[in-house]
Amino acid sequence: MRDGDGWVRCQCGQVHWGLHGAAGLLLVRTDLDPAAVLLQLRASWTHGGGTWALPGGALDSHEDSMTAAAREAWEEAGIDPSVLAFKAIFSDDHGNWRYDTVIAHARTDPGAHEANAESEDMRWVPIDEVERYELHPGLRRSWVELIDHVKSTLSGTN
Numbered sequence: 001m002r003d004g005d006g007w008v009r010c011q012c013g014q015v016h017w018g019l020h021g022a023a024g025l026l027l028v029r030t031d032l033d034p035a036a037v038l039l040q041l042r043a044s045w046t047h048g049g050g051t052w053a054l055p056g057g058a059l060d061s062h063e064d065s066m067t068a069a070a071r072e073a074w075e076e077a078g079i080d081p082s083v084l085a086f087k088a089i090f091s092d093d094h095g096n097w098r099y100d101t102v103i104a105h106a107r108t109d110p111g112a113h114e115a116n117a118e119s120e121d122m123r124w125v126p127i128d129e130v131e132r133y134e135l136h137p138g139l140r141r142s143w144v145e146l147i148d149h150v151k152s153t154l155s156g157t158n
């Protein structure tokens with residue numbers, strides 16, 4: 001068991017996974033036109049199961065959010081960490097708990113597949129089509145802001 005595994009009763013009134021917070025990887029394939037992001041269908045037995053989310057999970061005490069997001073993407077989706085070009089971090093800070101969305105680019109197919117039992121499906125979804133999916137509630141709330149951050153990483157120097 002990792003030392004970040006556990007539930008936090010948050011100041012926002014909800015309960016969240018990750019004693020040191022949590023992080024997810026928002027991976028953008030820049031070699032696709034239109035650019036597409038990796039969505040993961042969470043297995044029905046998981047928290048928020050049956051909805052589409054980003055690969056991610058709890059931070060260990062020694063990890064920063066980029067390290068944790070990359071590790072989770074490897075464990076859950078088989079994403080090779082060497083293809084990741086980190087671009088930005090979007091923090092959703094609740095006070096005593098935080099979720100960092102780590103935006104990264106990949107110039108090639110990083111070979112995403114369902115690497116463990118937490119995933120039922122993986123899909124590269126064009127950025128403007130993400131909102132049509134049945135998203136995990138946390139991603140649904142943040143996507144309105146995230147989409148602008150993602151697009152700004154694409155319009156800058158790539």
Ligand SMILES: [Zn+2]
Pocket residue numbers: 010011012013014016094097
């Ligand atoms: Zn909260």
